[in-house]
Amino acid sequence: xxxxxxxxxxxxxxxxxxxxxxxxxxxxxxxxxxxxxxxxxxxxxxxxxxxxxxxxxxxxxxxxxxxxxxxxxxxxxxxxxxxxxxxxxxxxxxxxxxxxxxxxxxxx
Amino acid sequence: xxxxxxxxxxxxxxxxxxxxxxxxxxxxxxxxxxxxxxxxxxxxxxxxxxxxxxxxxxxxxxxxxxxxxxxxxxxxxxxxxxxxxxxxxxxxxxxxxxxxxxxxxxxx
DNA sequence: TCTATATATGAATAGCTGTTCATTTATTTG
DNA sequence: CAAATAAATGAACAGCTATTCATATATAGA
Numbered sequence: 001x002x003x004x005x006x007x008x009x010x011x012x013x014x015x016x017x018x019x020x021x022x023x024x025x026x027x028x029x030x031x032x033x034x035x036x037x038x039x040x041x042x043x044x045x046x047x048x049x050x051x052x053x054x055x056x057x058x059x060x061x062x063x064x065x066x067x068x069x070x071x072x073x074x075x076x077x078x079x080x081x082x083x084x085x086x087x088x089x090x091x092x093x094x095x096x097x098x099x100x101x102x103x104x105x106x107x108x
Numbered sequence: 109x110x111x112x113x114x115x116x117x118x119x120x121x122x123x124x125x126x127x128x129x130x131x132x133x134x135x136x137x138x139x140x141x142x143x144x145x146x147x148x149x150x151x152x153x154x155x156x157x158x159x160x161x162x163x164x165x166x167x168x169x170x171x172x173x174x175x176x177x178x179x180x181x182x183x184x185x186x187x188x189x190x191x192x193x194x195x196x197x198x199x200x201x202x203x204x205x206x207x208x209x210x211x212x213x214x215x216x
Numbered sequence: 217t218c219t220a221t222a223t224a225t226g227a228a229t230a231g232c233t234g235t236t237c238a239t240t241t242a243t244t245t246g
Numbered sequence: 247c248a249a250a251t252a253a254a255t256g257a258a259c260a261g262c263t264a265t266t267c268a269t270a271t272a273t274a275g276a
């Protein structure tokens with residue numbers, strides 16, 4: 001069972017990954033640490049927006065930032081999350097059919 | 109790499125799991141199919157709110173509904189998602205420390 | 217049929233959030 | 247020091263969303 005507190009905590013993490021731009025930001029840091037500027041340029045986002053999102057992701061410990069000179073590089077500190085994300089990205093890459101109807105079950 | 113389209117698609121799924129109530133609803137259907145009434149009562153949510161959330165979760169194929177008489181039972185159709193969720197719930201259950209600072213790296 | 221139960225749906229709204237723009241802070245170099 | 251670059255921050259706002267309440271639909275039983 002999932003307590004309301006744990007639901008809030010885990011939900012917060014999912015909520016952050018729920019924004020397409022944030023998800024792309026995290027995904028871009030999967031293979032190698034990325035500087036803020038590189039992320040912004042790669043994903044075609046403004047540095048400001050990128051930084052705003054990075055702050056949220058950092059606060060939730062989804063990313064960790066490491067300053068190296070003038071730049072700050074971000075990558076995933078959590079092996080668990082990295083594996084989950086890799087898995088999910090692989091999953092979404094595969095094709096799938098679309099149905100959202102309510103199925104009929106036999107009588108009881 | 110994660111295309112904007114895939115980011116939107118996967119992000120939509122994370123976004124849905126990002127609401128605590130929705131996350132609890134999905135989690136409650138992990139072990140066994142649950143009727144709408146059972147979900148509402150178990151999680152202390154109004155049937156209306158529960159149904160609204162269920163509609164979203166169903167549309168995203170995170171849950172599938174099966175009518176059996178007057179009741180509709182919901183459960184997870186996707187083994188991949190079920191496994192991911194079980195994994196994440198287990199992860200969030202374990203203790204962890206809290207730091208969100210920017211770490212210092214050595215000069216280059 | 218009528219009644220009761222179980223879900224679903226529509227409308228309305230308060231609160232939240234992603235984005236932009238302007239500004240500020242940090243770091244390196246001249 | 248000043249200038250340039252990289253990143254962070256604050257304010258403001260439009261658009262979205264979770265929730266509530268009222269209403270509708272579906273199914274079962276008498």
